[in-house]
Amino acid sequence: MFSGASAINLDAKGRIAIPKRYRESLHACHNNQLVITVDIQSSCLLLYPIHEWEQVAAKLASLSDTQPTERAIKRMLLGYAHECELDGNGRMLLPPPLRQYANLDKRAMLVGQLNKFELWDEAAWQQQIEQSRIAILNEDLAANERLADFSL
Incomplete structure (x- = not known):
């Protein structure tokens, strides 16, 4: 299980170190x-350990190729999907189309989300955190069935 937010850098070749x-x-x-x-x-990337991705791929396989929204979701997630392996230094290369999609340049945030990571441009992450904070403050959590009993 992955949690926490880590500031990381992209090197000149477009690699990140986990x-x-x-x-x-x-x-x-x-x-x-x-x-x-x-x-x-969101304008970020998702990094799935291979076994977690296999579960996502199975769900994607069940989506329709004739229903436009389902087909679009499959096209996006599978079309951009890139398998990679960490090198001996824990680095991985981010292909240019993926870096471009998430506007990644030099500074990024790797954010654990239990079964996967999100990879954000650092400025976009800060903006997202502020938007999330405001959304939570404006939400009536007690009215949301899934959050009504949620406490920390």
Whole structure:
């Protein structure tokens, strides 16, 4: 399970280094293999350990090729999907189309989301956090069935 937000840098070749705290789990449980794709609701990338991606791929396979929205979702997620393996230094290369989609240049944020990571441009991440904070403050959590009993 992945959690926490880590500031990371892209090198001149477009590589990122996964923070050490995640590398052991990625090596032991997923053989250093990840799939990177786009987030269809935000301008960020999603990094799935290979076994998690297999579950996503199974869900995508069940979507229709004739229903336009389902087909568009498949096209985006599968079309951008890129399998990669961490090198000996815990680095992975982000293909140019994926870097462009998320507006990644030099500074980024890698954000654990339990079964996957989000990869954001650092400025976009800060903007997203502020928008999320405002949305939560404006939401009547008690009126939301899924959040009514949620407490920390």
